[in-house]
Amino acid sequence: MTKRRTLIKAVGVGTAGALVAADPAAAASVTWTDDGSNYVVTTGANLVFKVSKTNGDLVSFVYRGVEYQGYGKNSHVESGLGASTVTISGSTATVMIKVVYGTLVHYYVARAGENNIYMWTYKDANSTTMQRYIVRLKPGALSFSGGDAWDSATATTIESGDVFRATDGTTRSKHYSGKRVMDFDYVGATTASGTVGIWMVRSNHEKASGGPFYRSLLRSGSTASPDLYEIVWYNMAQTEEQRYGLHGPYVLAFTDGGAPASSLYARNIDTSWADGLGIQNHVSASGRGRVAGVGLNGRDTAYTYTVGFANSAAQYWAVATASTGYFSCPGMLPGSYTLTVYKDELPVYTGSVTVTAGGTTTVNTITISSDPSATAAIWRIGDWTGSPKGFKNADLMTYAHPSDNRAASWTGNFIVGTTAVSGFPCYQWVGVNNGLIVYFKLTAAQAAAAHTLRIGLSASFAGGRHQITVNSWTSSIPAAPSSSGTRSLTVGAYRSYTAFLTYTVPASAFLTDTSQWNILKLNVVSGSSGDGYLSPGLAFDCIDLI
Incomplete structure (x- = not known):
């Protein structure tokens, strides 16, 4: 009935x-x-x-x-x-x-x-x-x-x-x-x-x-x-x-x-x-708090800044205003949080904050302290943003597979001072486009000194990272970056665990003839295997020589 x-x-x-x-x-x-x-x-x-x-x-x-x-x-x-x-x-x-x-x-x-x-x-x-x-x-x-x-x-x-x-x-x-x-x-x-x-x-x-x-x-x-x-x-x-x-x-x-x-x-x-329905672990507005930040110093006004809050129990974020960097994040569960400031998607400051129920926690002006773009570079491909934005095929990869017929060729060597960033592939795989080359020249003074090559990765798949050669010099192989463990580069996700790879290149690696091109070769290496677009790979954030 x-x-x-x-x-x-x-x-x-x-x-x-x-x-x-x-x-x-x-x-x-x-x-x-x-x-x-x-x-x-x-x-x-x-x-x-x-x-x-x-x-x-x-x-x-x-x-x-x-x-x-x-x-x-x-x-x-x-x-x-x-x-x-x-x-x-x-x-x-x-x-x-x-x-x-x-x-x-x-x-x-x-x-x-x-x-x-x-x-x-x-x-x-x-x-x-x-x-x-x-x-x-x-x-x-x-x-x-x-x-x-x-x-x-x-x-x-x-x-x-x-x-x-x-x-x-x-x-x-x-x-x-x-x-x-x-x-x-x-x-x-x-x-x-x-x-x-x-x-x-x-x-x-x-x-x-x-x-x-x-x-x-x-x-x-x-x-x-x-x-x-x-x-x-x-x-x-x-x-x-x-x-x-x-x-x-x-x-x-x-x-x-x-x-x-x-x-x-x-x-x-x-x-x-x-509030009165009896939903398990429901927390009403009165049991939550707010964080308000006065502003952010040292911003690059070309980018949006996002302030994230995270602990093991909860996560939140707020977009900082373009004019001052002011931010406000209401409705947070009480607790202590790691506060991270992102330039676009790149972490450039880390701190902590505590939220109390019914209260507002005010954060004094934060000065950006960890933006690698602040370091002058001899040359730089892209910018440090935590993402491959601006590189070849980067926009397409959020809604298509790398094999899509709309994708430009995944090859693309780079000539510093000549090639546009959009001509350099956003992704690199062992089985697709390994051995990408960057050509660059140095002044006599620059060639006489050791330099650091920095490669930023917004994602690494199957342990993919670079072993580099500069002319006849070959680097050691860095430790494998953290990996998401499953597909990332083929499912529209260019961002997983970010990595910051540094290589100290000795002066002896560079050509002393300033009219000649130095040749940087980027080889993806990994202890894992795979074929084609599922072979070990990575997503670029930025490459520079300092």
Whole structure:
């Protein structure tokens, strides 16, 4: 027998007993029923969704009478939790479904009159391996475009079952979003007519890993299996261990084609209405603090500066103002944090700060102390930014595979003073373009002294680093940089563990004839193996001689 809870006037019943959304103008409450297999929630607007009582999967979401869920799979945490304890509670204003799977607890919350599904996930170290929520969308219902969209019937798999080549030679993958986590508030798609939009509004990522510049899959535009994601930790180009605790809220939002309401964005959202819901480890605004920085001295005004905060429990960031370097980061959990100032994506200052509940911690003016660009160089290729921006193919690599037909040749020797930075490849691999050469001249005084060659890497794959030769002199092999352990350079992520390699080149290595070109050869070496674009490799940040 079907159970019915809440006000009948807010629930409509369609043909064959199907539950449909009430007119939002007439709806006074959010309602729920039990159909025997699922909890069925009507938001009092235009959204009806169902959650399985068996495993907590989101098995249906009907917006304005149209089903948008699924292609044979449900929407869920991870790839589905399995048998779980699923309960429901609420009032005419808010309904909450709680899913308990071992030590993992997932929440779906609906508010009266809203076309939104608010979600939180509590996770500890004994829970599932990865942490993500996957929204499975009905094929053909929404229109996708870009690097993460492809026709699954015609695309050819070229790597690991999740990177594809289209018939026009372009490459596509769910990895190719082209965005850092700090660059977006939501991701999604609309119908071809533009009259319906379905969006995943990301959380503040305080329990995520990787910082503000982390890139991960956001959606899949496959014609057969379109998805939206909220990724908190994903073992690909990952630079930190998982953080545990309560993650969220992140919001599955339905609109009439426009963007989701800005009030849902992580930087704006007010969750005071959730304070009394009993969500595990939920911390209200009064239990959080703020850090405010007076300014940053020693900035290069050509770049954006971001201030990051991190400890084992949480991470945050704030963008400094261009005029003074002032920054403010509200909503932080109490605790001591490492404070890192980034010039673009390059760490140039590290300190510490302590946050207290209900308080504001003021940081006096910070003077940038560790920018390698501040050291005068004899020559420099690129600039120290923590990324390969400006190098050949760098922009394309955030939304395409290196084999994409839009990529310029991965060869490209460099003549100092002649070749543009855009002519030097952003990536180098053992099996693709090893042995890149830089030609440079020195004055007599410069050639008579030893110098330091510095190579900055924004990522190293499979232990890739350089052994260099300068004319007939060969360097030793430096220790392997930290590696993300899985693919990075082929999945749109040019940044994992950064590395700063230095080589002391003796004066005897240089040519004394100032009219001749010195030849620097860059050879990627590694104790690991691999083929082609999956051979040991690296992403350049900057190269200079000082």
